[in-house]
Amino acid sequence: MSKKLLVADDSKTIRRAVELTFSNDKEIELIFADDGQSALLMAKEKSPLAVLADHKLPGLDGYDLLAAMKQESSLSKIPVIILHSHHKSFDEIRGVGAEGGIPKPFLTDKLMDMVYGAIESADKAPAPEPQAQIIVIDAEFADDEEEFDLSFDAMGVKPAAPVAPAAPMRPAAPAMAPVAPVAPMRPAAPAMAPVAPSVPMRPAAPAMAPVSPARPAAPAAPARPAVPAAPARPAVPA
Known part of the structure; x- marks a missing residue:
């Protein structure tokens, strides 16, 4: 359900800032009126949760609009916030019964706090957290539109991107059958039986038996002296 806020101000700049x-x-659904009489008719027709009214509205000013609403039983409980000049304070006498006043220029976070507080008191619902950018508006020159640059780039506000329509949801798959609990696993057998300690090895025998030293060779026998040859016999004379 939308929460309607009636903004009654003859300045296009202020309406755009709001x-x-x-x-x-x-x-928040904003409803705009640029004079007091139109604002009173819109309040009767739309039943807003709160009204934001300028103190210098043509026709009925903000204070006269407040008084007229207090005389209507269907409108008397609607909270009214008066926007007044920075140089002219909120009129406590004429503003009796108003939710309060906020001077112009104003910071948007302060405006949001007052508006959400007024809506909460009327709707008995928790006010959402303010999320808008802080914007300083000097409403003293509201009639001079050239004094204000309300472009998104200048004000640091990014326009909301259009939301694509959501695709139709597919029917949910049937839930899975419950899975039976898994039986606990038996402890695994040891991979190998323990190995008995090995018997110490005997020292290896020497590769070869020690060789006994060779006996010295016997001395050779001395050679016998050669026998002298017999002298040749003299030849016999013929």
């Missing part, structure tokens, strides 16, 4: 202030809150 629109940017609440641009991130999709639950």
Whole structure:
């Protein structure tokens, strides 16, 4: 369910500033009026949760609008916030019964706090956290549109991207059958039986028996002297 906020101000700049202030809150529905008589008719027709009214509205100013609403039983419980000049303070006497006043120029976080507080008191619902950018508006020159640059780039506000329609959801797959609990596993047998300690090895025998020293060779026998040859016999004379 949307939460309607009636903004009664004859300045296009102020109306645009309020629109940017609440641009991130999709639950807030803004209703605009540029004079007091139109604002009173819109309040009767739309039944807003709160009204933001300028103190210098043409026709009925903000204080006169407040008084007219207090006389209507269907409107008397709607909280009204008066936007007043920075140089002219909130009129405590004429503003009796108002939710409060906020001077212009204003910071949007302060405006949001007051508006959400007023809506909460009327709707009895928790106010959402403010998420808009902080914007300083000097409403003293509201009639001079050239004094304000309300472009998204200048104000540091990114316009919300259009949301694509959601694709139809596929029917959910049937739930899986419950899985039976797994039996506990038996402890695994040891991979190998323990090995008995090996018997110490005997020392290896020497590769070869020690060789006994060779006996000295016997001395050779002395050679016998050669026998002298017999002298040749003299030849016999013929």
